[in-house]
Amino acid sequence: MVGRSGGRAGRPRRALAGAAAAAVLSSVLAACGGGGGGVPTLTWYTNPDNGGQAEIASRCTDDAEGRYRIETSVLPRQAGAQREQLVRRLAANDSSIDIMSLDPPFIPEFAQAGFLAPIPEEVAQRVTEDVVESAIEGSTWEDELVAVPWWANTQLLWYRKSVAEAAGLDMTQPVTWDQLITVAQEQDKLIGVQGARAESLTVWLNALIESAGGSIIAQNSTNPDKIELGLTSDAGVRAAEVMRDVSRSGQAGAALSTATEATSATGFEGPDAGFQVNYPFVWGQALTAVKAGTLDQAVPDDYGWALYPQVDAGTESAPPYGGINLGVSAFSEHADFAYEATECIASTENQAYYFVHDGNPASDTAVYDDPDVLKVFPMAPTILDSLDQAAPRPQTAYYSEVSGGVQREYHESSSVDPETTPQKATDFITAVLRKEQLL
Amino acid sequence: MSRREKNWWIVAGVLIVVYALFPIAWIISLSFKAPSDLANGQFLPTKATSENYKLILTGDASDLFLPALRNSFGICLIATFISCVLAMFAAYAIARLDFPGKRFILGTALAVAIFPVISIVTPLFNLWRNIGLYDTWPGLIIPYLSLTLPISIWTMSAFFREIPWEMEQAAQVDGATTWQAFRKVIVPLAAPGVFTTAIIAFFIAWNDFIYGISLTSTNAARPVPAALGLFSGASQFEDPTGAIAAAAVLVTIPVVALVLLFQRRIVAGLTNGAVKG
């Protein structure tokens, strides 16, 4: 909503207004014209953002040199609502969708349902060159690339330098969750985690299990009756322990059971902040607050960042992976143009632009060498390391059942019992997958 | 009215206004808070800013908000009008005339109002796409009629039932035609019920979210509640609550004007001393 990097605010804004006007105008024209003759128009269904996708659409329209035009159409803000709109239309074989901005957990479902057009070999080669492993994993289903990796999000461990110093915690070395709990208790500072009954809970559990060496889905299958969960494995139990320990440490904040990424970020700006695990948007948010005069500059100056905490000392952590990947609809009338367009959208320059303008980290490793990016996001190298280690959430067409079940059983995180909760969750999710129970 | 009574009324009046408008004041306050200020834990903003209003009126969100405003008003007003007319005729027939199937109509109206919209939406979506009503004004007006007609029919039937029809007969005896009797005698008596129904129907259509978001895809027909779901915060994790509050405030002002206009009609019956046995 507010331009972050001072000098650039003017140009994108004006270009944005132009792009928006062009988008509106061309959608009106497209509606009237009906596609008979004239330049084919690709409709790109995007999640709402700060205007970056609209700008990239207009840039790539220019790059197309008249062969096709890209327009954006915005979807609802919540990922679940985005999926709802897209699935309803794709299930009706709607040809008005060409390119879609997809949340990675939905990609297996879309691919399995036949909603995504197959990616040509050469395109697949090019779009996975120099791309972080987690983004490629998140765009793959049944060993095939089904979506084009675009931007990749990951959670870092943010800490207040003053708190870490006071505790004598060496942040140049990887830290574990237990260390964080100890320091937070000693210093009486808060650890920011997202304990709300929402997707963020699944993200947290997944990161913990993967960091402990296990997976939420131990044995995957396209047949829901045959999916085997890994919640009761040693890694799963360990993950539940960590979740309980953090939640009951007394340092997770009074609003843990409703804490979302946004509230964690805001809480980290407060006086009792110690640590938090969150996405890079917290940096931009703090800087915006300083500009708006509601936050002191000293606060973001005190921000430090490191890799996601380890579960067991010595074992590499598996930070969460999220972001957006681009899918091309199987019912699009211009799939070839659409893939060309996605290559342009996911090009290094555009990813760098999007990173700087909207604060969404790139999946293309080349972007992290860009000096502009480093200037605005000094934590970019840590983000890259994090993305290299990151593990996507369970890849399955039945993701909503798995995540819904996890959310139901693991909320509230303070009442998680490592002895019983994993088994209860496994029983519940298995029953739901077999359609023997309601979610 | 005694002095004491007057004072009681004023006290009660103040309490009622506070009860009714306090949350509205909160929404207005939210609309003047900068995004970073939303979590300040106070009622008032630390520094009031009009950036939310700028955003939705002239800024990035204006091409979502302004067309949505136009769509909402147009669609809801048309749906309300059609609904009132159809319901008026139906209610007159049900309350006044004797024909088989009256209970059937009332029952169907109820059934249509009860069935959860969430299961209706996808089949309706498919139907609309095939017919070509998807993302159009009629494509929303017609489902809104199914939302508003049931309550309209029941409400008007309830009110028409209370009207003493012998007055119509008396007027006819005095030489008026059926139509004149209806217009000059019945219509003023029915006015409270009709205007009540109009307000209620309008608000039911106004508040709809699910049809709005599922049966539209562009600014051509998208109403305000659906557009609010498309607003974005600075990042995908922040709810643009300030902008949403600002939009809500702007959207409520004309509606309040509408309400003020109609509210006198509802109680016109009382002040006219309309019904004297």
Added chain:
Amino acid sequence: MSTTTLPPTEKAAPVSAPKGTISDRARSERKLGWLLAGPALAVMLLVTAYPILQAVYDSLFDYRLTDPDNRSFTGLNNYVVILTDSTWWTAIAVTVFITVVTVAVELVLGFALAFVMAKALSAIRPVLRAAILIPYAVITVVSAFAWRFAFAIDTGFVNSWFGWLPGVGADTDWFGGQMSALFVICVAEIWKTTPFISLLLLAGLAQVPEVLQEAAKVDGATWWQRLRKVTLPNMKAAIMVALLFRTLDAFRVFDSIFVMTAGANNTETVSFLAYRQTISRLEIGLGSAVSVLLFLVVVGIAAVFIKGFKVDLSQARGEG
């Protein structure tokens, strides 16, 4: 208990009509009746007949929207799954709780406000009327957001303003427990929808014949007696419609829960279950079955209301 209503007028019987046949007048009345009521019926059915029948049909299948090839007929199996699931019964309990609490409070509050709107001091009457009706004008989702923000620990002012009450402190997590979350949800619902009842009751009040009120006053009845014996019985139809539709809506509450708790801490209602199966899981079969069950339950409630009130809107010409 005796009540006072206007004496029913006599219905003019058709003259010399042989038993078993309809007079011309009656026939033309029927025609007129269908002519007037037909369009409304047609419009209602036009939109919803196909989707409702489709939903009922779908509820007999095991059908996932993203897997249409594996659709299979399972008969009433979906219903069995739902009715044997404790999640369903918990949701029903929560829904009934919310419905009873909100409707009961709204009825009393709504009546008081309707009275105020009708009888308030004429100087402040327009202001009061507008103020009372405004909550209904606020978009439901925005209202839910506003209430959530007010009660949330980090963004709200409720904890700091009401900290002096026992049980409320700076750390009170309103949405962290079932009862406190339900309290906030109910308060939000009551604030938002009381105007609906007030409006209907106000119009009902406007229709109570003055002549009866005067007569009762002359007879020396107290205000309370007049209320019970004159006003309320004459408003029966309005009260019934208000109560009926408000209960039906309360039973299907969704927006507030979605925005405030997303169903956490056992605050799920039945609509939420329908939403989860239909939209989150894309299990159209199960979701439609939940919808059909919800429909049947609400129809049952409606039937109880209508029978209980003994008000037949279709009885014409003051027979009731």
